[in-house]
Amino acid sequence: xxxxxxxxxEAYKRTVVEVAKKLRANNHFDEESIEHYKAVLDSxxxxxxxxxxxxxxxxxxGKSFAVITARESFSRYYPFADFVxxxxxxxxxxxxxxxxxxxxxxxxxxxxxxxxxxxxxxxxETSGSDASSLSCKAEKTDDGGYLLTGKKMWISNAPIGDLFxxxxxxxxxxxxxxxxxxxxxxxxxxxxxxxxxAAPHPIGELIFDHFKVDSSRVLGAEGEGFKIAMASLxxxxxxxxxxxxxxxxxxxDYIIPFTQERISFNQPLSSYxxxxxxxxxxxxxxxxxxxxxxxxxxxRDSGMKSTIESSMAKMYATEKANEILYDCxxxxxxxxxxxxxxxxxxxxxxxxxSIYEGTTDVQKMVIHRQLTKMFxxxxxxx
Ligand code: CAA
Numbered sequence: 439x440x441x442x443x444x445x446x447x448e449a450y451k452r453t454v455v456e457v458a459k460k461l462r463a464n465n466h467f468d469e470e471s472i473e474h475y476k477a478v479l480d481s482x483x484x485x486x487x488x489x490x491x492x493x494x495x496x497x498x499x500g501k502s503f504a505v506i507t508a509r510e511s512f513s514r515y516y517p518f519a520d521f522v523x524x525x526x527x528x529x530x531x532x533x534x535x536x537x538x539x540x541x542x543x544x545x546x547x548x549x550x551x552x553x554x555x556x557x558x559x560x561x562x563e564t565s566g567s568d569a570s571s572l573s574c575k576a577e578k579t580d581d582g583g584y585l586l587t588g589k590k591m592w593i594s595n596a597p598i599g600d601l602f603x604x605x606x607x608x609x610x611x612x613x614x615x616x617x618x619x620x621x622x623x624x625x626x627x628x629x630x631x632x633x634x635x636a637a638p639h640p641i642g643e644l645i646f647d648h649f650k651v652d653s654s655r656v657l658g659a660e661g662e663g664f665k666i667a668m669a670s671l672x673x674x675x676x677x678x679x680x681x682x683x684x685x686x687x688x689x690x691d692y693i694i695p696f697t698q699e700r701i702s703f704n705q706p707l708s709s710y711x712x713x714x715x716x717x718x719x720x721x722x723x724x725x726x727x728x729x730x731x732x733x734x735x736x737x738r739d740s741g742m743k744s745t746i747e748s749s750m751a752k753m754y755a756t757e758k759a760n761e762i763l764y765d766c767x768x769x770x771x772x773x774x775x776x777x778x779x780x781x782x783x784x785x786x787x788x789x790x791x792s793i794y795e796g797t798t799d800v801q802k803m804v805i806h807r808q809l810t811k812m813f814x815x816x817x818x819x820x
Contacts, residue, residue, distance in 0.1 A: 441732050734751045750801070
């Protein structure tokens with residue numbers, strides 16, 4: 439396995455860093471406004487950073503490579519841009535995997551060029567980890583369309599999004615009774631409630647009451663919704679791992695000079711073995727997370743299934759990033775808990791990463807199931 443980047447991969451990474459640093463120069467970190475969101479989305483679009491997602495499999499720099507590179511560098515230099523990139527990608531990927539040619543033609547260009555803000559509405563108040571237990575229902579009408587009724591909760595971009603992939607129940611079977619719908623959120627009849635999180639992130643509820651959806655807006659086939667959700671998350675979960683790596687690097691970028699400059703008991707903090715050992719552990723965690731995340735993206739971009747790798751990458755990188763933020767804050771002392779100080783902001787940004795797109799325990803379930811399957815099929819593992 440070779441992580442040497444091709445020229446075009448290097449160029450993509452350089453552009454992400456340039457866009458991120460330009461945004462950082464006019465830092466509006468805490469601004470959750472739609473204007474800020476759109477300005478950041480425009481910058482991502484101007485850098486053509488969604489374009490690699492459109493390439494045919496096996497061509498270009500790789501869809502997964504693009505996702506992990508953008509998420510890592512945005513998280514390091516401008517976390518809000520990471521969020522904007524991730525949510526748009528979450529709407530784009532299901533179209534790429536399951537959209538028919540008309541749906542791709544209609545919806546991919548406005549998502550790629552930032553004219554539509556997208557979202558992915560799977561979770562409900564009582565259906566988070568057990569995603570296939572969702573109860574939002576889609577009833578068939580005489581003209582072949584559907585009426586959506588129910589509430590989606592913890593949906594990123596709910597207050598501001600234009601277009602959502604909404605997962606709803608079309609049948610009795612727990613998994614095969616779930617379908618995916620393309621929903622225009624600018625049509626009247628949807629109630630949108632905002633939930634305020636600790637870190638800036640537009641999120642909330644979408645409430646439907648007999649909301650009409652045309653039959654042409656079913657993504658994939660009826661009953662394929664759960665598969666669509668899971669297959670999309672396979673691609674996107676390593677992106678959460680990359681976000682964790684970028685956040686960890688940002689913490690280290692800050693704490694290394696701090697340990698060299700801060701004098702305690704007449705010596706710089708960096709001269710103490712307890713600090714040195716913490717730094718060594720943190721760096722090793724970041725590098726290990728990078729191996730898992732890059733390996734996963736490489737497998738996926740090479741056309742191989744990456745379900746187990748996606749879960750390992752997401753679980754490990756996000757858990758370790760939370761540990762890294764804890765350790766950096768310990769080293770930083772009281773400064774690290776001052777509201778809006780660098781590490782305090784990063785701690786707020788990183789905590790949800792072990793929860794969204796599948797909690798750490800969900801990743802463990804997936805890893806164990808895949809492991810058992812591999813063992814049954816091959817009689818041994820690795
Ligand atoms: N790819 C394709 N299809 C898949 C799949 C995958 N990786 N995993 C499952 N499926 C399909 C298959 O058809 C499978 O049937 P087979 O076993 O016969 O192949 C079927 O789904 C059922 O799979 P499971 O038995 O594994 O289903 P389950 O009900 O036991 O659920 C789970 C498994 C892993 C716990 C799943 O419910 C899950 O991932 N839960 C977490 C949900 C989640 O990540 N939510 C995040 C929401 S999005 C978000 O957070 C973004 C945001 O807005 C911030």
